[in-house]
Amino acid sequence: MENKFNMEFMGLSENEALARTVTAAFITSLDPTVEELSELKTAVSEAVTNAIVHAYPDGVGMVGLSGRICGKKVYITVSDTGIGIDDIERAREPLYTGKPEQERSGLGFSIMESFCDQIDVKSKCGSGTVVTLIKQIGGNKGEE
Amino acid sequence: MNIIETDKNALLVTPEGELDHHLAGKMRTEIDKKLGRGIINIIFDFSHLSFMDSSGIGMIMGRYKRIQKLGGRVIIAAPKPQVKRIIEMSGLLGIIQISPSVKQALRKL
Numbered sequence: 001m002e003n004k005f006n007m008e009f010m011g012l013s014e015n016e017a018l019a020r021t022v023t024a025a026f027i028t029s030l031d032p033t034v035e036e037l038s039e040l041k042t043a044v045s046e047a048v049t050n051a052i053v054h055a056y057p058d059g060v061g062m063v064g065l066s067g068r069i070c071g072k073k074v075y076i077t078v079s080d081t082g083i084g085i086d087d088i089e090r091a092r093e094p095l096y097t098g099k100p101e102q103e104r105s106g107l108g109f110s111i112m113e114s115f116c117d118q119i120d121v122k123s124k125c126g127s128g129t130v131v132t133l134i135k136q137i138g139g140n141k142g143e144e
Numbered sequence: 145m146n147i148i149e150t151d152k153n154a155l156l157v158t159p160e161g162e163l164d165h166h167l168a169g170k171m172r173t174e175i176d177k178k179l180g181r182g183i184i185n186i187i188f189d190f191s192h193l194s195f196m197d198s199s200g201i202g203m204i205m206g207r208y209k210r211i212q213k214l215g216g217r218v219i220i221a222a223p224k225p226q227v228k229r230i231i232e233m234s235g236l237l238g239i240i241q242i243s244p245s246v247k248q249a250l251r252k253l
Binding site: 016017046049103105106108 | 162164165166168169172195197198199201202203205206226230233234
């Protein structure tokens with residue numbers, strides 16, 4: 001099957017729950033297991049939290065959330081138009097955080113990687129960041 | 145979220161729903177107001193928590209560092225499987241214990 005959605009919300013922490021709920025509702029048609037659902041919700045929560053915490057140091061910006069279902073594969077994209085990530089490799093290292101004073105654990109990208117089949121990160125300093133989470137829901141991983 | 149002072153100089157913290165960056169910030173503020181002043185231990189009762197992400201881990205780590213300086217302990221009670229999985233992934237179990245119930249957590253203090 002094929003389906004798409006696209007939305008935008010203010011980068012406020014209370015909207016993290018909104019992003020998780022929308023994602024969970026969007027993939028319901030694929031009949032995910034409880035584990036698959038909680039994995040994708042957690043990964044989305046990490047990506048959205050990163051956008052809210054890191055992208056807009058001088059205020060609140062908009063965060064984009066879009067999804068696409070293609071067969072059994074789900075693509076969830078979280079985007080911002082914030083400051084961007086200057087060193088993506090370092091940002092993806094386990095336990096690295098740019099904000100230790102805010103008690104960030106530095107586990108966001110590690111969790112996204114563990115809970116999805118693939119993640120793609122594109123970022124440009126001053127223009128923003130786009131994180132795409134790719135996960136197959138249900139059935140044989142080899143099937144489409 | 146419910147926070148009460150119990151015996152054994154402990155704070156029993158019971159969050160409900162989903163522990164993300166939003167709730168973690170609130171928990172941090174509320175808990176830190178109560179630390180010191182005779183409270184040296186924290187029991188997190190996670191039996192009503194359906195979800196946690198790495199913001200919860202950061203909040204727990206931060207409270208652990210403060211409690212460690214006071215000579216106390218942090219124990220997590222009754223986490224559901226999704227929450228337990230994140231705790232295990234984070235490496236938190238090397239420093240913080242999990243108990244099946246609040247009652248058993250209190251016994252460990």
